[in-house]
Amino acid sequence: xxxxxxxxxxxxxxxxxxxxxxxxxxxxxxxxxxxxxxxxxxxxxxxxxxxxxxxxxxxxxxxxxxxxxxxxxxxxxxxxxxxxxxxxxxxxxxxxxxxxxxxxxxxxxxxxxxxxxxxxxxxxxxxxxxxxxxxxxxxxxxxxxxxxxxxxxxxxxxxxxx
Amino acid sequence: xxxxxxxxxxxxxxxxxxxxxxxxxxxxxxxxxxxxxxxxxxxxxxxxxxxxxxxxxxxxxxxxxxxxxxxxxxxxxxxxxxxxxxxxxxxxxxxxxxxxxxxxxxxxxxxxxxxxxxxxxxxxxxxxxxxxxxxxxxxxxxxxxxxxxxxxxxxxxxxxxxxxxxxxxxxxxxxxxxxxxxxxxxxxxxxxxxxxxxxxxxxxxxxxxxxxxxxxxxxxxxxxxxxxxxxxxxxxxxxxxxxxxxxxxxxxxxxxxxxxxxxxxxxxxxxx
Numbered sequence: 001x002x003x004x005x006x007x008x009x010x011x012x013x014x015x016x017x018x019x020x021x022x023x024x025x026x027x028x029x030x031x032x033x034x035x036x037x038x039x040x041x042x043x044x045x046x047x048x049x050x051x052x053x054x055x056x057x058x059x060x061x062x063x064x065x066x067x068x069x070x071x072x073x074x075x076x077x078x079x080x081x082x083x084x085x086x087x088x089x090x091x092x093x094x095x096x097x098x099x100x101x102x103x104x105x106x107x108x109x110x111x112x113x114x115x116x117x118x119x120x121x122x123x124x125x126x127x128x129x130x131x132x133x134x135x136x137x138x139x140x141x142x143x144x145x146x147x148x149x150x151x152x153x154x155x156x157x158x159x160x161x162x
Numbered sequence: 163x164x165x166x167x168x169x170x171x172x173x174x175x176x177x178x179x180x181x182x183x184x185x186x187x188x189x190x191x192x193x194x195x196x197x198x199x200x201x202x203x204x205x206x207x208x209x210x211x212x213x214x215x216x217x218x219x220x221x222x223x224x225x226x227x228x229x230x231x232x233x234x235x236x237x238x239x240x241x242x243x244x245x246x247x248x249x250x251x252x253x254x255x256x257x258x259x260x261x262x263x264x265x266x267x268x269x270x271x272x273x274x275x276x277x278x279x280x281x282x283x284x285x286x287x288x289x290x291x292x293x294x295x296x297x298x299x300x301x302x303x304x305x306x307x308x309x310x311x312x313x314x315x316x317x318x319x320x321x322x323x324x325x326x327x328x329x330x331x332x333x334x335x336x337x338x339x340x341x342x343x344x345x346x347x348x349x350x351x352x353x354x355x356x357x358x359x360x361x362x363x364x365x366x367x368x369x370x371x372x373x374x375x376x377x378x379x380x381x382x383x384x385x386x387x388x389x390x391x392x393x394x395x396x397x398x399x400x401x402x403x404x405x406x407x408x409x410x411x412x413x414x415x416x417x418x419x420x421x422x423x424x425x426x427x428x429x430x431x432x433x434x
Contacts, residue, residue, distance in 0.1 A: 020216070056179075064208075082176045082180070
């Protein structure tokens with residue numbers, strides 16, 4: 001099975017979990033953001049063009065299922081991907097702790113970017129406080145989920161053995 | 163220029179992409195309450211997945227809640243069983259008390275009806291073989307003596323035969339050693355009621371010509387000085403007169419249900 005197909009399977013599974021099963025059992029901010037973890041993973045190990053496109057798509061899909069601002073997460077995910085991808089060569093990316101830390105920081109950045117965009121373009125004042133207060137716990141949950149992902153996910157292991 | 167493009171190509175690309183997305187985002191803000199083509203496409207694509215996941219969710223959820231419900235039901239079932247047991251016990255006790263009350267009431271009525279000093283005793287044991295007798299919880303200390311008549315609400319039970327200080331034995335009228343003079347209530351025909359096998363009695367020495375029919379009630383005749391007159395002994399079940407015999411054969415079923423006796427009345431005074 002080639003890498004692209006494996007990526008596709010992981011993305012589809014994460015997407016299904018993200019938009020169907022997780023909301024049924026977990027509430028924000030304790031619901032992990034699997035799509036963002038994939039973006040982080042791709043940022044460290046993926047290619048620039050394909051990764052950018054997938055990150056943007058994942059962000060837009062996320063926007064379709066959460067909130068009413070299409071493009072909010074699209075922009076944030078793309079920004080996070082580009083940032084990570086351009087700094088990845090400075091780190092030892094096979095280290096799974098880096099991935100966990102990356103997931104945590106990416107969550108913080110995602111929250112701040114969303115907050116910034118909302119402040120810039122919309123007048124939804126009531127959303128700022130829940131968004132801000134949820135950034136830290138969601139970052140921890142995402143870090144935990146990322147550690148599990150990199151401990152058990154076959155794709156992550158395959159990449160590590162590379 | 164080409165060198166500039168190569169050096170800053172990535173930054174240009176990233177900047178343009180991010181700017182484009184930001185423009186896309188800002189343009190969508192106007193129509194944020196309406197789904198555009200992309201959103202509709204994604205939602206349509208994910209709808210069957212959502213439906214399936216929702217079914218799986220519901221199944222898991224119902225499985226879990228059913229399991230919890232079953233656990234609760236099991237606990238509740240145990241509690242209800244305990245309550246039912248306790249209430250059944252109380253119900254049985256109440257029914258028993260009610261029956262005892264009825265029996266004692268009958269005994270009391272009998273005690274008032276019999277113009278003789280008497281004593282109520284409870285049956286504490288029974289002996290079916292070789293003689294038919296019962297044990298009662300009254301004895302010499304209560305004034306009991308051998309030969310005293312014992313009756314119950316339905317009629318004659320037997321006679322006191324062995325008396326200890328606090329208990330006594332009563333020879334039932336169905337014992338072969340028992341003999342009580344009786345009279346047919348309807349025709350006044352006389353005889354001696356003796357014990358027979360299988361919990362029955364027979365009316366002995368009733369002359370062949372005496373008028374005895376099936377269904378006749380036999381009562382004590384008062385002769386012999388033991389039982390007062392008129393106490394029911396039993397009911398005639400079969401009559402066999404024969405052709406050449408002096409006495410007829412009469413089977414009598416005791417008036418009292420002897421195997422189920424619980425309280426009896428001992429008549430303390432001999433009727434001599």
